Amino acid sequence: MAQRPRRGWAVSEEGAIPNPANRTQLTRALLRLRELIYNGEFAPGERMSELPLVERLGVSRTPLRLALAQLEHEGLLRGLPGGGYVVREFTQGDVRDAVELRGVLEGTAARFAAERGTTARDLRALRATNETIQKLVHRADYESFERYLHLNESFHARLIKMARSPLLERAMEGVISLPFAAPSALVLAEAELPASRDILIIAHRHHGALIEAIERRQSGRAEAIAREHARLSLTNLEIVVDHRDMLDRLPGASLITLPGDSDTNSDSDHS
Amino acid sequence: MAQRPRRGWAVSEEGAIPNPANRTQLTRALLRLRELIYNGEFAPGERMSELPLVERLGVSRTPLRLALAQLEHEGLLRGLPGGGYVVREFTQGDVRDAVELRGVLEGTAARFAAERGTTARDLRALRATNETIQKLVHRADYESFERYLHLNESFHARLIKMARSPLLERAMEGVISLPFAAPSALVLAEAELPASRDILIIAHRHHGALIEAIERRQSGRAEAIAREHARLSLTNLEIVVDHRDMLDRLPGASLITLPGDSDTNSDSDHS
DNA sequence: CGTAAAGATTCTGCATACAGGACGCGGTCA
DNA sequence: TGACCGCGTCCTGTATGCAGAATCTTTACG
Numbered sequence: 001m002a003q004r005p006r007r008g009w010a011v012s013e014e015g016a017i018p019n020p021a022n023r024t025q026l027t028r029a030l031l032r033l034r035e036l037i038y039n040g041e042f043a044p045g046e047r048m049s050e051l052p053l054v055e056r057l058g059v060s061r062t063p064l065r066l067a068l069a070q071l072e073h074e075g076l077l078r079g080l081p082g083g084g085y086v087v088r089e090f091t092q093g094d095v096r097d098a099v100e101l102r103g104v105l106e107g108t109a110a111r112f113a114a115e116r117g118t119t120a121r122d123l124r125a126l127r128a129t130n131e132t133i134q135k136l137v138h139r140a141d142y143e144s145f146e147r148y149l150h151l152n153e154s155f156h157a158r159l160i161k162m163a164r165s166p167l168l169e170r171a172m173e174g175v176i177s178l179p180f181a182a183p184s185a186l187v188l189a190e191a192e193l194p195a196s197r198d199i200l201i202i203a204h205r206h207h208g209a210l211i212e213a214i215e216r217r218q219s220g221r222a223e224a225i226a227r228e229h230a231r232l233s234l235t236n237l238e239i240v241v242d243h244r245d246m247l248d249r250l251p252g253a254s255l256i257t258l259p260g261d262s263d264t265n266s267d268s269d270h271s
Numbered sequence: 272m273a274q275r276p277r278r279g280w281a282v283s284e285e286g287a288i289p290n291p292a293n294r295t296q297l298t299r300a301l302l303r304l305r306e307l308i309y310n311g312e313f314a315p316g317e318r319m320s321e322l323p324l325v326e327r328l329g330v331s332r333t334p335l336r337l338a339l340a341q342l343e344h345e346g347l348l349r350g351l352p353g354g355g356y357v358v359r360e361f362t363q364g365d366v367r368d369a370v371e372l373r374g375v376l377e378g379t380a381a382r383f384a385a386e387r388g389t390t391a392r393d394l395r396a397l398r399a400t401n402e403t404i405q406k407l408v409h410r411a412d413y414e415s416f417e418r419y420l421h422l423n424e425s426f427h428a429r430l431i432k433m434a435r436s437p438l439l440e441r442a443m444e445g446v447i448s449l450p451f452a453a454p455s456a457l458v459l460a461e462a463e464l465p466a467s468r469d470i471l472i473i474a475h476r477h478h479g480a481l482i483e484a485i486e487r488r489q490s491g492r493a494e495a496i497a498r499e500h501a502r503l504s505l506t507n508l509e510i511v512v513d514h515r516d517m518l519d520r521l522p523g524a525s526l527i528t529l530p531g532d533s534d535t536n537s538d539s540d541h542s
Numbered sequence: 543c544g545t546a547a548a549g550a551t552t553c554t555g556c557a558t559a560c561a562g563g564a565c566g567c568g569g570t571c572a
Numbered sequence: 573t574g575a576c577c578g579c580g581t582c583c584t585g586t587a588t589g590c591a592g593a594a595t596c597t598t599t600a601c602g
Contacts, residue, residue: 025586025587049553059586060586062333065554083553094437101436167449295556296555330556330557331557332556332558354563
């Protein structure tokens with residue numbers, strides 16, 4: 001039932017790009033629901049009933065129900081015992097765990113790639129992507145940053161593919177379906193922050209070392225590098241926490257509850 | 272048929288959230304579908320349409336569709352482009368990957384438990400379970416083996432809980448939803464095979480070492496032991512492959528295609 | 543004034559009807 | 573004889589009606 005062209009939503013976030021599969025009501029409900037959830041339209045703990053969503057999304061209950069079930073599988077929603085759903089909330093620790101978990105799985109992918117060997121073409125492609133990334137790192141315009149995000153996703157996606165393990169691929173999809181766990185999720189665009197720019201340089205170095213380790217069949221090294229590479233996101237997370245005004249630039253920021261958030265918004269609903 | 276409960280994870284301990292009584296049609300469809308799939312009732316490549324399943328399962332299309340979607344998400348089914356599903360097939364390599372992947376995740380759980388510290392109560396419970404396991408290892412009757420399986424599942428389930436990471440727990444559930452990837456899936460009951468009995472002894476030793484490593488906060492050691500522990504299943508897998516007559520004692524054996532299967536799907540509907 | 547019970551209301555789970563599309567089959571034309 | 577086109581059938585996606593369950597409200601009683 002999951003829509004076959006899942007490829008579309010990897011980078012685009014606001015759905016500005018017309019997805020070709022938008023013809024089905026289920027896809028529409030999925031995209032719109034994700035958008036609403038990411039935008040924090042549902043208060044924490046608020047019970048999501050079907051009928052209000054029906055009139056809000058303009059789809060009938062059947063595809064809506066399927067979309068809700070899928071979002072529950074993805075981990076964005078949590079089913080209530082009596083029926084209905086609530087948006088799942090994540091602590092800062094959950095975000096850390098997600099990043100660490102992605103590192104573990106990407107590390108396994110890198111290890112598999114090193115152990116099982118790769119094609120010269122895959123290595124070439126990784127190198128080409130990483131060289132283009134290097135050229136973009138030192139630029140400051142927004143378009144370069146967008147291209148960086150895209151290339152970074154490509155790099156990581158290809159790495160997973162190179163592990164040649166469908167099950168690992170599946171597990172990875174299960175983790176990065178959380179918006180803050182994707183490889184580029186916590187990459188910051190803040191040129192004014194020197195730390196966040198340095199991280200791009202370090203990330204590029206990691207990529208290069210990872211390619212080298214895989215090529216030389218150094219599986220342990222490859223795994224360690226991939227893990228440490230993922231942990232760069234943790235630094236970004238801390239930067240964000242220090243500058244809380246940045247928080248809403250992250251995808252799905254409203255899902256994350258930071259310590260010290262008083263839950264005063266539990267019953268007051270103003271729009 | 273109908274061996275031990277496969278999905279019995281939410282047993283006995285805290286927070287049994289998902290227990291929507293077996294009276295709902297969705298649960299019935301899920302259980303029955305899994306049973307049919309495990310028993311190899313659907314030929315490889317056979318397209319599963321909804322209407323035949325409706326009369327076969329006695330539920331209407333609405334809950335059936337939800338069940339199919341869930342099974343696709345679990346990885347047991349694969350959605351076809353034009354709609355409909357096929358049962359997913361797994362190679363021997365897929366099984367190896369699943370086991371390795373479980374080892375990676377259990378290793379991460381063990382590392383988390385060691386790094387973050389655990390309660391004395393959890394450690395006591397692990398030790399108690401493992402001591403009971405030791406008493407069962409040297410017995411040969413079937414009931415002892417059943418109890419062994421149960422205790423083994425408990426041990427691994429508690430280990431995951433001790434990581435205190437809901438996301439890791441979720442990822443683990445995603446992996447062990449495959450019937451041959453569960454911790455006790457490839458454990459063999461064949462007392463006549465000395466190798467399979469030795470493995471139980473080694474497994475018990477692994478458990479003990481794992482407890483010790485976690486208690487002493489040796490996170491790297493804990494991770495390594497857990498990984499190696501999972502790899503015991505690979506030995507069992509090889510035993511099974513060498514004695515192919517054992518294959519159908521494994522859960523979901525019909526999902527696994529072994530090399531050299533000249534499959535004449537013309538009239539062989541009996542497994 | 544608090545509690546509990548009963549009724550009312552909303553919601554979910556399920557079944558089914560309907561429409562559009564995909565696939566296959568057979569006929570026809572080059 | 574082969575390829576293409578039209579038609580029929582099956583199937584999926586969707587909407588909606590209905591029944592039971594859960595929840596909220598109101599009221600009566602201790």
